[in-house]
Amino acid sequence: MTASLDLSLRTLPQRTRDFLVSLARHPGTEFDAPAACALTGVGLPTARRLLGDLYEHHLLAEPTRGRYRFHDLVREYLRGQRSGAAREESDDGGVGHLLDHYLHTARAADRLLLGDRSPVGVPEVIAEPRVMEPEFTDAAEARAWLETEWENLAVAARHAEREGFHGHAMALPAALLEYLRTSGDNTLSLELQTVAVRVATAHGEPANLACALTDLGHVQTLVGQISRARENLEPALELIGVEGHPQARANSLLRLGIVLRLVGDYGGARPLLVEALELRERSREPRGSPRYSTSSGYSAPGRVTTETLSNSRRVPSSSSVPPATRSGPHCPSITGVSLVGSTPTTRPASPTSPRPLRSTRPTATAPERRSPSSGPPWWRHGPGICPMRSTI
Known part of the structure; x- marks a missing residue:
């Protein structure tokens, strides 16, 4: 699994890869484009485009239109890609x-x-x-x-x-x-x-x-x-x-x-x-x-x-x-x-329903x-x- 994810990330442009790693900091399970924009710092049109690219690469799921989520293993892998110093500096x-x-x-x-x-x-x-x-x-x-x-x-x-x-x-x-x-x-x-x-x-x-x-x-x-x-x-x-x-x-x-x-x-x-x-x-x-x-x-x-x-x-x-x-x-x-x-x-219509x-x-x-x-x-x-x- 790790080798497959390594290969998938290497095929992504650097900006898309950074965006993906930043998204993994979201504390919840699902997010939309405005939340992705807030978390990563990119503009809203850019966030929408990058989310679509990651969905096409099967790195994000889209359970309903406009809302995305990670597979659990992908999220954990991405969180491990960031050094401790860089994480502390940018997470807050x-x-x-x-x-x-x-x-x-x-x-x-x-x-x-x-x-x-x-x-x-x-x-x-x-x-x-x-x-x-x-x-x-x-x-x-x-x-x-x-x-x-x-x-x-x-x-x-x-x-x-x-x-x-x-x-x-x-x-x-x-x-x-x-x-x-x-x-x-x-x-x-x-x-x-x-x-x-x-x-x-x-x-x-x-x-x-x-x-x-x-x-x-x-x-x-x-x-x-x-x-x-x-x-x-x-x-x-x-x-x-x-x-x-x-x-x-x-x-x-x-x-x-x-x-x-x-x-x-x-x-x-x-x-x-x-x-x-x-x-x-x-x-x-x-x-x-x-x-x-x-x-x-x-x-x-x-x-x-x-x-x-x-x-x-x-x-x-x-x-x-x-x-x-x-x-x-x-x-x-x-x-x-x-x-x-x-x-x-x-x-309700009645206490029983x-x-x-x-x-x-x-x-x-x-x-x-x-x-x-x-x-x-x-x-x-x-x-x-x-x-x-x-x-x-």
Whole structure:
């Protein structure tokens, strides 16, 4: 095998050979021309031409039009062709540009999915992609790109943590949070938000850690890990503090208030939700405000609406409310407060016929996706949400 690959590489022009060796640094399994451009530094037209040449030489596979992958043995062989010094000198630049490409595009897609919701506290990573493609015109195009690239984005976040790209390791999970929530993939979201918390704890600012803890607590609430969510949301609120960013504090108060209601602590939840409403009314942002900011604090990917929080004024004290009627072991039936940002994209026809989480092309190395039946008791009702979503 090695002799055959040696011969194949010797027949290639030097530029094509260098391009091929650089491509082997991609941490994922598949890539397109814009990703190849970011990683190797060639122009986009040149990247497309060279990818076609390598496909014709059977050094790359093209499982779907415009997307390429290595055979495992070819990738390992190519990674061994580069000296240690040359690898260390060039890898950070190429991989850094690749992470910039994924982060920039994921943020652009996330903005379209979120609309007017504007979290703060996400690390300000100045992503400078070498090519401004793809560009999205609507949320449908953005979601389609995320459907294709979610695995590469997850791998990129893990790779960023491992290789010391701390800002990317905290920002990529935040950019994926809304997509994974609406896709029902809370297992992957839990993993990525844990990565963000781990990196923020070791290398981030207090605002970054508050951001990561709030995101993690939000996902834990969705999957029924209520006690763990509370353990993360309480220190997130402390990090923001009374003088923190008003929108950040409002959202953390809301998240924690929801958790307290889920455990039946209505008296504790009420002042948090009322304060969240008041902060939101004082710091209402115009539609289209910046999505990412390094302001102190964090506004979780969800919108605190006046209608949502004003209902909390009608929440009676815990002493006058009987225990909540439950529709499942982790899902009390509570009225008055809506879970922020929890409108699903679709609802299944019936509890016995859930829709697939996403349509992903099967590959030899792709991880097995979780089915809706493998989650908490209410998972069958929709993509990662509680059947009582309109009243939580």
